[in-house]
Amino acid sequence: MKVTIVGAGAVGASCAEYVAIKNFASEVVLLDIKEGVAEGKAMDLMQTATLNSFDTKITGSTNDYSKTAGSDVAVITSGIPRKPGMTREELIGINAGIVKEVSSKLIEQSPDVTLIVVSNPMDTMTYLVHKTTNLPKNRIIGMGGALDSARFKYRLSEALECPPSDVDGMVIGGHSDTGMVPLTRLATRNSVPVTAFLSEDRLNQVAEDTKVGGATLTKLLGTSAWYAPGAAVSGLVQAIACDQKKMFPCSALLEGEYGLNDLCIGVPAILGKGGLEKIVEIDLDEAEKNKMKESAEGVKKTNGLLEF
Numbered sequence: 001m002k003v004t005i006v007g008a009g010a011v012g013a014s015c016a017e018y019v020a021i022k023n024f025a026s027e028v029v030l031l032d033i034k035e036g037v038a039e040g041k042a043m044d045l046m047q048t049a050t051l052n053s054f055d056t057k058i059t060g061s062t063n064d065y066s067k068t069a070g071s072d073v074a075v076i077t078s079g080i081p082r083k084p085g086m087t088r089e090e091l092i093g094i095n096a097g098i099v100k101e102v103s104s105k106l107i108e109q110s111p112d113v114t115l116i117v118v119s120n121p122m123d124t125m126t127y128l129v130h131k132t133t134n135l136p137k138n139r140i141i142g143m144g145g146a147l148d149s150a151r152f153k154y155r156l157s158e159a160l161e162c163p164p165s166d167v168d169g170m171v172i173g174g175h176s177d178t179g180m181v182p183l184t185r186l187a188t189r190n191s192v193p194v195t196a197f198l199s200e201d202r203l204n205q206v207a208e209d210t211k212v213g214g215a216t217l218t219k220l221l222g223t224s225a226w227y228a229p230g231a232a233v234s235g236l237v238q239a240i241a242c243d244q245k246k247m248f249p250c251s252a253l254l255e256g257e258y259g260l261n262d263l264c265i266g267v268p269a270i271l272g273k274g275g276l277e278k279i280v281e282i283d284l285d286e287a288e289k290n291k292m293k294e295s296a297e298g299v300k301k302t303n304g305l306l307e308f
């Protein structure tokens with residue numbers, strides 16, 4: 001199993017580290033445009049192999065795509081992150097060109113690859129890859145919901161004063177400060193609905209804190225987060241590599257599902273060796289359906305800024 005990660009910055013390197021530590025891939029190639037950075041990070045990570053007990057071979061490349069040939073899964077984290085006060089949508093001007101070029105070069109070397117798009121604005125970047133490449137739709141997946149759901153569970157565990165591992169929950173919708181739809185109605189603590197423990201006001205607070213999870217960290221760090229994003233991507237890579245049939249909310253191209261068409265947005269999906277193998281349609285109540293519709297309108301507005 002060969003995994004390529006384009007963009008050896010904060011998220012790309014964190015993803016490479018989690019993939020290696022989970023020890024399921026034979027090879028990870030890190031590629032970056034900045035001279036020597038990918039090679040340096042790959043060497044630094046390889047020097048943790050005996051410390052962290054993994055056998056994955058990590059190599060780096062400065063923009064030489066021939067090194068990525070035959071990749072099973074490729075992750076696109078190349079592009080700029082936001083600074084405090086910015087929205088993800090403001091990154092479109094620079095990141096669209098980078099994502100378009102990178103996806104085409106990856107596919108040239110690995111025609112059967114499954115692409116995981118991370119660069120922001122992620123739902124629109126995922127849509128761009130669908131529109132500008134000829135990969136089948138199951139082989140293009142946007143990562144956002146897995147991260148947002150992890151943040152949702154963290155916020156729920158704070159409110160419940162319990163370990164995060166007690167909590168289950170999911171965030172669907174667009175990966176944006178206003179577009180996320182945390183499904184508070186369906187979240188549970190050890191199978192008991194969290195609505196049994198938390199007031200409506202407290203749950204609304206959890207949902208709002210979840211939606212601005214990325215912005216909160218960007219304000220603290222001066223740039224956007226990388227540990228949880230890297231871990232979330234590594235979960236998707238593992239599900240595909242190990243044919244786990246795990247369910248994650250992912251940005252998928254919708255063709256009628258959830259009453260939506262011609263956009264990529266976060267919905268529950270089964271990931272396995274076929275990439276995004278199935279979109280799972282869950283019953284949403286009227287309020288959730290309306291939030292999903294509003295979220296889709298926001299994503300479509302950003303998609304409208306794309307030039308193909």
Ligand SMILES: NC(=O)c1ccc[n+]([C@@H]2O[C@H](COP(=O)([O-])OP(=O)(O)OC[C@H]3O[C@@H](n4cnc5c(N)ncnc54)[C@H](O)[C@@H]3O)[C@@H](O)[C@H]2O)c1
Nearest residue numbers: 007009010011032033078079080081118119120122143229
């Ligand atoms: N979808 C998500 O959940 C999520 C989470 C975190 C970050 N992000 C996004 O991921 C992207 C990367 O974030 P980061 O914190 O790692 O940024 P970063 O600046 O640390 O790393 C980006 C890397 O991309 C490289 N790069 C730029 N253009 C390139 C090109 N044409 N080819 C190859 N490499 C190129 C840069 O040299 C840099 O090393 C940002 O757009 C950020 O908003 C998305």
Ligand SMILES: O=C(O)C[C@H](O)C(=O)O
Nearest residue numbers: 082088120214215224225
């Ligand atoms: O917040 C960002 O800009 C980066 C990423 O989308 C995140 O949610 O951490």
